[in-house]
Amino acid sequence: MIYREAGDFKTSYRDDSQTFPIRLDRWGYYAILAVAFGIIPFVINDYWANAVLVPFLIYAIAALGLNILTGYAGQVSLGTGGFMAVGAYAVYKLMTAFPDVSILIHILLAGGITAAVGVLFGLPSLRIKGFYLAVATLAAQFFLVWLFNKVPWFYNYSASGQITAPERTVLGHAVTGPATSAPAKYLVCLVMAFLLAWLARNLTRGMLGRKWMAIRDMDIAAEIIGVDPLRAKLSAFAVSSFFIGIAGALLFAVYLGAAEVGEAFGINKSFLVLFMIIIGGLGSIFGSFAGAAFMVLMPVLLKNVLVGTLNWPTDLAAHIELMIVGALIVTFLIVEPHGLARLWRLTKEKLRLWPFPH
């Protein structure tokens, strides 16, 4: 009754193609933005930033990136961890080589470098599809991790083989390094996530997005109506890797502060981000955020319940937590294989009629 498009008339194609055509959705979106930008930065503490919000935002960016490649363009990738490593090492090399340039520019450049690497590893997609492509991207994952371990130039010949982010400031506030405050970390990630989500939405609703989806749904038909598969697939790899590179750069520089490539960007990361988009919903911007929230929040929640409330020993809780998260994923996929985004859409369709049955 309250939530519906009736009475919300559109008089131009511009209005009709907007992101939130229903008024209530639009208000909800503005309200979330107002809270995220206007309230949370003033009340956030270290625990909420480090355990919940910062990893959520960073993984949401990575999930957006993988969703563009896998959900929209239909190209399966298991190289996410490797591409995040490219972003992280790129930003590290840039930060240490050009200390006077703004860290924000370095993060964007790291995204650009990752995009170039992504295109390179996307070339096999022109010949192979599906599982075979997944295996090819898996090769990228192992190769990149091996490369960053093996060549000391990448970690500036440090004795531990780790990379450590030096302190860099934006407008006088530290955003990397040990002195960074919680609101600064949060705001950098929030601005990046907001801008990239807006970018992803624009790209996917326009002609480039339609070309990606055409390739995903039926590549031969797409080619016959005029989609150049080379450009469509490689542009998906480029844009996707740009997002993932930025996520990797933020994860290392803002969140972790120091990283060892095998540990921070191993194959586990690739699977984690893949789970996020499958649970969140393939081919959905909302799904990328929902999936990231699920995978970041669920372990935190379980830990709080098991250790905090039930007083279980920490190591037992950690193992049980893995089992519960795994079981939840399986259950979830059986109940709703199209993910949280689909559940959300179904809820909205129900809401349009509520409280009437028809």
Place this chain on the structure above:
Amino acid sequence: MMQAHEGYVTDDGRQIGGTVMELKNITLRFGGVVAIKDISFDIRQGEIRAIIGPNGAGKSSMLNVISGFYNPQEGEVWFKGYRRGPMKPYQVARLGIARTFQNIALFDGMSVLDNIMTGRLNKMKAGFLSQAMWWGAAEREENENREAVEKIIDFLEIQNIRKTPVGRLPYGLKKRVELARALAAEPQLLLLDEPMAGMNVEEKEDMSRFILDVNDEFGTTICLIEHDMGVVMDLSDRVVVMDYGRKIGDGTPDQVRSNQDVIDAYLGVAHD
């Protein structure tokens, strides 16, 4: 049967123009199998040209040669006065050739509107940055092309399913959406691969009406493959008959109907 190269006037008084596409001595082989053997015919501006023949006659292969999906080993394909060399399918689309498929080839995950909008991709030139910002050229193009697409949606009477995902539509409507997507490209030559396959009588009538209307409204040149002989004879201006990869007849429906080879090979079966 020979007709003047400048065109001719149909029985119902439509002026048919000069040659749009000419196929000269096309031979197509798959390994040792000869799918098409030394076939020549032309398609004229504004006409409805049908290719008929029994199963396995090579009709679909012929259509795939015209649409550039197969490159014939021998022969020449001329389009709008230029010889067409081997091309990628998407390059052929840019020349102005659109097609539909026997087994519907729509993008199931996208809405009807997005499917049809995809048909206009060669009309949209906005750069990457403009698209990413949804500003300037990208937004303007989007709205202009939406207007053109809405005209086609009105024309094919599918307004009410505009925002429905294609995967949820029944078969007959999917066929119509596929026609809409092909029309959205404003093609110079429209290829229809069995547009009425698997339809009931009512749907066939609707589809026939749309094909005639498209030809009439937009003057689109149409080349179609169809099994239903009644439909083919009613719709088309000229018919090519194929059997075992060879051409055994070419002419108006009346001429083809009275051709003894054609009766033996194909129509004769219906009279048994």
